[in-house]
Amino acid sequence: MTIIDAPSDTTWTMYFDGASNTRGRGIGIVLVSPRDEKIPISINLEFECTNNMAEYKARIVGLEATLSLEVQDLDVYGDSLLIICQMNGKCLTKEDRLISYHTYLTSQMKSFHNINFTYISRLRNRFADALATLASMVDIPIGVKVCPLVIKRHLILAHVYMVQIAAGCPDGKP
Template sequence: MALSEFSLQYVPQKAIKGQALADFFAQHPSPYGFGGNDVEIGMVETHDNYWTMYFDGSHTSSLAGVGIVIQSPNHDRWYFSLKLDFECTNNQVEYEALIIGLGILHDLWATCAFILGDSELVINQLNGSFLCMSCTLTPYNMVTIYLAESFDGITFEHISRIHNTDVDELAQIASGAQLLKGKPG
């Protein structure tokens, strides 16, 4: 309902689940050198040339969707709500949202990024606090690390769900989840 005033067109993802990783690498060759200059930022604000990205995924019994909000260093914001047309788990849809968002940042020529998400598992796997031992999540983790290496500086930070409500609602709209007065139902 919140997005009905906009003229949106749904375009299904063309990749077949087993082919998604190969298609991703074919479409996103890395033209950048891989530097290891990570910069830690202790606030939820952009600094200098840092882009900020919020991500979230939503999974229902029949559909999955992702929500992404990207903020440029000069505070312009873009909102994305995408429906996934293949089966995936809750954690896989979180990684899908993150990978899609990193791809958008890459296409916007962002070189430094501050990534915020409410999935404690995904963020801690990327920060090295947790090992990724799931055979279903390892390909997602590898793609995310590959994309992260193309940035000059990138920081992943876990935030509570209450501070991630915009992308949570975008993801739930895409997944067909029922919203009551703007809150998940």
């Protein structure tokens, strides 16, 4: 996935989240370039896992994506206090199912010049959370390609917009 050329002396930002619920499992990642370009990633996980496993998987996919962009400096934000503490070495990874994820992440971290992990509230991680929840709930058949997600902002009400368009009509009537 080469979307943006990343100069090695700039810091990127990554937000991540994982979701495991009764409908399914998914991960959401938002990569933010130094020029404030956002790259959303949403992946449905087709295997049974806990919420913590989904959180780890989100971080792994996010780090792999940034490495493919040749990012050297990365600030990582997530709303999983346990995983942030484990990655910062403040908590031990005791659960057998998480040890392999933690080991792999630790090896990935060596590829970065500078990498920081910071806990943020769920409120500040809403975009990654929404992507993870969406991925966990949407059934996309294998082999079906989904076009990139485009999110636009409308700053005026629809009827006001239509009146403005109509004002450009020759007769001045909507």
